Amino acid sequence: MARFANLDAITAALRQRNFAWYFTGSGVGLIGIWCQRLTISWLAWEFTKSGFWLGVVVAADLLPTIIFTPIAGVVADRVNRHRMMFITQFLGMLQALTLAVLAFAGLLNIWWLIGLTLFVGIVWAFNTAARLSMVPNLLERQHVPSAVAMDSALYNLARFIGPMTAGYLIAAFGAGVTFLINAITFAVFLFCLVHAHMIRDERGARSTANIFVQATEGIRYAAKHPGIGPILILIIALALGLKPVLELLAGVTDTVYNLGPKGLGQLMAAAAVGATMVSLWLAQRGTVVGTTMIVFGALLLGTIGIVGFTSTNYYPLGLFCSFLIGAATVAGGTGTQTLMQNAVDGAMRGRVMSLYGMVFRGGPALGALAMGSAAEFVGFQTAMASGGVICMGVFFWLLHKRKTMVANLEVRNEDLTGNTT
Numbered sequence: 001m002a003r004f005a006n007l008d009a010i011t012a013a014l015r016q017r018n019f020a021w022y023f024t025g026s027g028v029g030l031i032g033i034w035c036q037r038l039t040i041s042w043l044a045w046e047f048t049k050s051g052f053w054l055g056v057v058v059a060a061d062l063l064p065t066i067i068f069t070p071i072a073g074v075v076a077d078r079v080n081r082h083r084m085m086f087i088t089q090f091l092g093m094l095q096a097l098t099l100a101v102l103a104f105a106g107l108l109n110i111w112w113l114i115g116l117t118l119f120v121g122i123v124w125a126f127n128t129a130a131r132l133s134m135v136p137n138l139l140e141r142q143h144v145p146s147a148v149a150m151d152s153a154l155y156n157l158a159r160f161i162g163p164m165t166a167g168y169l170i171a172a173f174g175a176g177v178t179f180l181i182n183a184i185t186f187a188v189f190l191f192c193l194v195h196a197h198m199i200r201d202e203r204g205a206r207s208t209a210n211i212f213v214q215a216t217e218g219i220r221y222a223a224k225h226p227g228i229g230p231i232l233i234l235i236i237a238l239a240l241g242l243k244p245v246l247e248l249l250a251g252v253t254d255t256v257y258n259l260g261p262k263g264l265g266q267l268m269a270a271a272a273v274g275a276t277m278v279s280l281w282l283a284q285r286g287t288v289v290g291t292t293m294i295v296f297g298a299l300l301l302g303t304i305g306i307v308g309f310t311s312t313n314y315y316p317l318g319l320f321c322s323f324l325i326g327a328a329t330v331a332g333g334t335g336t337q338t339l340m341q342n343a344v345d346g347a348m349r350g351r352v353m354s355l356y357g358m359v360f361r362g363g364p365a366l367g368a369l370a371m372g373s374a375a376e377f378v379g380f381q382t383a384m385a386s387g388g389v390i391c392m393g394v395f396f397w398l399l400h401k402r403k404t405m406v407a408n409l410e411v412r413n414e415d416l417t418g419n420t421t
């Protein structure tokens with residue numbers, strides 16, 4: 001309980017100047033991104049009233065991660081990660097401005113949504129590799145576990161503020177306003193990035209191997225690692241079985257609960273509250289010790305949330321289960337990222353962490369497309385129930401590997417006193 005009440009880990013990370021600048025800019029930028037994500041999801045449903053097309057838009061956002069992220073990881077290990085982050089954020093701002101112009105002009109349709117979402121999906125493949133490998137380079141190593149969890153907390157706090165804000169903005173002013181707000185928040189983040197500098201450059205010696213050979217080296221390294229390999233299987237289960245439930249909430253809101261964009265915002269906000277609470281708890285722990293069991297617990301909690309969410313159309317229970325799913329998603333996602341950041345060799349960080357990004361962003365696209373297509377025939381709740389089966393199956397499959405995973409993922413951790421634990 002002492003660790004739960006200890007906030008020193010959070011304040012110590014925020015005293016790192018470069019991380020503080022990044023943290024501030026990221027917080028503003030993420031609110032705009034989540035405003036836009038809800039708006040695109042709602043417009044896709046409004047244009048088509050189809051679970052399949054809703055899944056296609058989600059896939060356009062996330063599938064490029066699967067294709068391009070391994071290459072982006074190699075790039076992140078070769079170039080200045082800060083510069084790579086800046087360029088991708090600038091391209092994201094241009095996409096948001098384009099959506100705003102089309103919306104205000106009345107020209108936006110499902111094809112524009114798919115095309116521009118596909119564009120930003122490719123950009124985010126490179127952005128994800130840059131961000132995941134850059135953040136540990138902004139501050140001293142002993143603060144990395146807290147910084148990773150705080151980054152996740154910020155992401156999920158934005159998931160609470162952004163969708164709630166977007167729901168009211170869409171109803172009051174239309175979709176164009178939310179896209180414009182996203183472009184403005186991008187500009188704020190770019191300003192903060194100018195003031196956030198890396199204190200370490202982990203780029204390895206210049207390799208003569210081509211980019212595809214180096215990407216393969218990263219995959220081989222992760223697969224053979226006795227801790228990183230199994231933990232990637234765990235995150236695949238969460239990405240395919242749990243996260244797609246949150247991606248398809250627009251269809252559930254309309255067909256199960258008969259609510260509009262405000263109801264969608266409330267369901268997404270409930271998930272974000274659970275996610276934020278777990279993120280803050282992880283951030284104040286200040287250590288990687290015990291995190292392996294936390295991510296195992298996330299599989300169980302996620303299964304419970306899916307069972308409740310798909311078994312009734314009682315809205316208050318749906319809100320509570322959305323809260324549980326959000327908490328489980330972050331406990332698994334942030335915990336896994338923390339373990340991988342702790343165990344990976346610095347020169348391989350970009351490639352290995354890009355695999356994490358590929359799975360955690362690309363996996364939900366496959367899951368959402370499959371669940372959205374199945375929902376056309378069996379309904380959203382029945383289609384989503386398959387996610388619980390996936391999570392529970394992987395939990396039992398990995399259970400006998402947990403001791404080996406702990407031994408190889410929780411090594412070399414430094415607590416806040418500087419002692420190796």
